[in-house]
Amino acid sequence: MIEREVVLAGSGAAHLAALRHLAMRPLPPRIRLTFLVPEPEQPYSGMVPGVMAGRIRRDAARVDLAALARAAGARLVLGQAVGLDPAARLLRLAGERPPLRYDLLSLAIGAEPALVPGAAEHALPLKPLGRFLDVWVALVADPPQDLLVVGGGAAGVEVALAARARLGSGPRIALLAPTGPLPRLAAGARRAAIRALAAARIETLVGEAVAVEPQHLHLAGGRTLPFGVALWAAGAVAPAWLAETGLDLAEGGWLAADATLRSTGDPAVFAAGDAGAVLPHPRPRNGVYAVRQGVPLAENLRRVLAGKAPRPFRPQRWHLSLLLAGERAIAAKGPFGIAGRWALRLKDRIDRDWVASFARLPPFMARAMPQPAMRCAGCGAKVPPAVLARVLARLPHSPDTGVPLGLEAPDDAALLAAPAPGRVLVQSVDHFRAPCDDPWVFGRIAASHALGDIAAMGGVPRAALAIAGLPPAAEPVLEADLLAMLAGAQSTLEPAGARLAGGHSGEAAEASLGFAVTGEVAPELALRRSGLRPGEALILTRPLGTGAILAGWMRGFGRGRDWAAALATMQRDPFPASRILLAHGATAAVDVTGFGLLGHLLEMLRASGCSALLDADAVPALDGALAALAAGFASTLHPGNAEACGPHLLDADGIVPERLALLLDPQTAGGLLAGVPARQAAACLAALRAAGEGPTLIGWTIAGPAQIALQPDRSRRRSGPDGKHERPGIDGAGEPLPAAAG
Template sequence: MPRDLPETPPAEGRELLLVGGGHAHLGLLRALAMRPIPGLRITLVAEELAPVYSGMLPGLVAGLYTPEECEVDLPRLATAAGARLIHDRATGLRPAARRLLCVRHPALRYDLLSIDIGSVARPLPPGEGKLLPVRPIGSLEARLAGALPTGPVRAAVVGGGAAGVELAFSLRHRLGPAAEVTVLSGGPHLLPGAGRLAGWVAGRELARRGIRVLAGAGLARSGPEGLVLEDGRVLPCDLALWATGAAAPTWLRETGLALDPAGFIAVDATLRSTSHREVFAAGDVAAMLETPREKAGVYAVRQGPALEAAVRRLLAGQAPRPFRPQRRALALIGTADGAAIALWGPLVLAGRLAWRLKQWIDRRWIARFTSLPAMPPMAMPAPMRCAGCGGKLAAPVLSAALRRLGLADAPDVLVGLDAPDDATVLRPPPGQVLVQSVDQFRAFLTDLHLFGRIAANHALGDIHAMGGQPLAALALVTLPHGPAPWLEEDLHAMLRGAQEVLEAAGARLVGGHSAEGAETALGFAVTGAADPARLLRKGGLRPGDRLVLTKPLGTGVILAAAMRGAARAAWLEAAIVAMQQPGGPIAAALAAHGATACTDVTGFGLLGHLGEMLRASRCGARLDAGAVPLLPGVQEALAGGIRSTLHEGNLAGIAGLLEGEAPPALLDPQTAGGFLAGLPAASLGPCLDALRGLGAEPAVIGEVVAGPPGIRFDLAGRTG
């Protein structure tokens, strides 16, 4: 690919939406990280946060690689490219409106769209046997580990192409010599696209390793007895991998995009849709009509630079140049025991040299994504902006975003957004008192819909912790200056996410305030109602109470690690799941089982909030630090010296209370953290069972003791 790319002018507020974390998009993102396009907003929608490099998948199955060695960390790559990352799955397209439909997010707007979502497995034959599709490849290792029986295994691979043959070698290495491994090839020869010699060499290498080949053996169905072939033979089998080739995702049929006969997106030589010129497609999901090639990662990798060039030329007002894939590609099939089969046109070579070449190519490709520049979010150039009330979001932006929410007020809301006025008017429930709290923080995720969900969940925590029922919320929104379409989309995304959480908790979004600022921020002033006789306060702890924590700790250090590009995708994913767990049912269960005191663990960390409870209750506590649950990655991040910026302040906040050294995780500030409650010992067991039934991960971490407020770490093994 020639590198005589144009100097791309500012993109003037245009949006590039990338769907899928396929090999071509990975290359495009890396290129944009190295050479950004000013003014272009990039959003990546991906179902997997750590996609597996297809060339190393067989080695992962064989146990030659750890998952981390063959995965690309999408959050880190997106941050380097200045791209927003949305963890979701695409389900449809509205090309006329230029909107992408997803499972969990509102429809996403785009000016340019690129689709690189790979392919799906071909339909499985009928039956209920253990037939495991290879696709999606990102989850294959976990699915395989869960499906493998104990003891000697009779395994099969359905498919005689390069993927099927290499996976058969991998299964042999993984399962050991006692296992039976069989390859079912629907055609008369292995590797049908590579010639008779290649098929013969592959068959020879399989036989040398005790792998049986059944050629011309079509699969009719699967069942408890094994695999039933079309000729009536039965192959006893405990587990079979379905590696029969690629099929197109079915949702593409409803998009209106031009497709080839197999259902893949038809593209021209510039990788643009033949029917919708603002749409690109690459990788397996694309069908190159002018230069058709097999579905293989080697071609997808080469399409990354082609996509970059096409996008740059299009934004510069130039016509994209054609992409000409190589006529033949080097194929390397590892045997999982230090050798490989190399295929180049009619040439075939098997041996250790081919394996060394394969490892060098694969590891070099993965290494391209481990050292990336840290890029700040792209800022739009703007003239001086007014402050005060001149710094509010424009009325058309605000009204358009709110109109799309479809807000409807509850009976207790006398004046709200259905007929906006200067203030909201609520009717308090009879015999109850009002409970109010406010929280706000800047965005720590580029997925603003998800950020809105977490911000709302966090703001509800104080109301739930006091035993209240949320009624209404006022939003506090700050957005950086940008084009009006961006502002509308961002405001709608945040408020839609918040609306989902608020309404699930029984509250309504009834108004708020918006303003321009340097960074995106969101908060809520929440009003709730509670029975004054059943309020849960911090000061109700009694000696003998057991201290129960309802969520693992560590969101602060995980988010700090993510900001430094040091958090694995799996760590961030687990933290995001924890931050979205609703607190209302959890708090209600604590109250129903006689909780004497409760608070939500947030910015001051576990020890800071426990200190507040002990001071208010005028008693002490003994903790078992080893019983405190932590999110995945917390220990590794702390061991690497990563701390939240609030860490030292939280340590100072418990001065005079602590006896001994505080474990760092217990000082970590939490976003949408769990509850810390005191429970009578007699109700502990039933309460823990109820919390687990709600999906919580409760832990008994200590005991309240008589005496002056203080925290001691000497209760190991006695918290049950």
């Protein structure tokens, strides 16, 4: 039973080191640990100049934050902190997400770029690092003739030298610093940096930027500098929202912390890395100090949770700085500084060891959760009425004439208005266990999955009833999780047109959620499984692979970015695709879910009395899905799908095993599979792509019994009129070839 919650907000080095420590020595099961970060992975800042210079592969400089959270047994929440209510112990998040509650909160949110007016619009800030590197790749492909690096600190010097190493001698590169490069560094190291800049033919300019316009930088004193591209590496400031928390702040707006890294204004809040200023031991804002705070932070969180006093942390007086300078590195410590190739080798080893330390962590093994001696069953296992009342009061209630009585005035049942003449009701129900730890994301996925059946029928959703199961927990935890689940569901249901009208909630061994969805459709427009006709194109609106990715992730396999991308795909609204399919004459459709692509296609073929030719190579896969299947990670429903579909497959022996497995992979909130008249196929695909879908023409229907002929050999494709190979059975004009061609 979860009793208390610890939230680590931000992916600063202190939190990375703390989570690595907690992966080795986890918190007790009754404590829930949450890791809040904007992205599932991030570049390591110390290696970004090496990536820019082309010395280091980008993948080798990434820290997989999702995998780190998994190893530490932490719930990963992808979001951005934008505010804090210390009295209510709520961390506010960007967007429509409800706040995260906490018993203990640690902030390692880092600093924000110190931007002048116009810098965000007309220059390229170094942070966020991922976006910076994305744009840098485009700059390398089309180099500017005039590059200006703004900022004379370590970041600015490294970026300027890395740019020269990657772009060569062609562009003019200048470095702008208020008082010259590296004013706070030791004299020897500063001289080495100035020599490196001169050797790289990087012009050093002195001046303070006050505003940026397109291709022009305005300096204090009225001077203007023209530029082609400006990279912004000038200083850092505290996030503005820290000033609104009411907590004690140090100079510069950073959270004031004591020697135990605890906020001086609130014992429930810790501040680490750049977010905090440790008043007894002021130090420069440097990653070395942040890393050293990681283990003491983790241990002090553990001590406070156990009712013990936290221990003070005293950082070292000096730290070693290593700056990339072309084919050498500059080493500085205290008053000493020197450059050399040996320093570059040392920097490479330290950086690579730091990143590699997060890839070597074993997968987290779930521990048994201590349970109370007895928990009631039946209606005695419902969520407490006070919790339910508070959650319903916090959910937004939008007026809807189609639902005269819903959550705004809870009763024994909801009231729905009768459909208009010529329309009929369409209903469906879905329910499943949580595929992720984030209840808000789970709510969105469960809602999208439930809406898929209505979308596949060509219907319009009107109302949904929820059935939610939550494991026993302290009332504040239970309330926060139920609110997040239902708010996440609302954020998907209501934009699609379905109002959350009521439901039921109770205790369960693990989190689960489902919806009974009611919609309406004109009977003559309903897309039924029985509507396929020979000669139609089969269009799949989304890639496959969610089952394999989730199965692998639960067992410690896969990359965090692939897992997060799969979750994002599962949250997509299915109705834009449904409307486009209808507009292009679709005759039948089904949402691809638990029975996999082949299972659901067979359902359509049986109902329609026809056969299909399927290009197995054309079926798209989510990133990471084929790798998971090749490694043997498959959903528990996979064997049942294979047994049910096997007797109805032709030419399956020539299919690569993982690709055949993809066709059987159970999907959660999968896309739509539809039959579209061949003459409409090209236009339908174009419209789906324009709407942001990822559609693919995967095959066609032919006359015959309910079976699927797979096309594994690309050499069997016919040539189109221009001599290029086309999908089997579809000629260059998008028309189906005769059935005999298969």
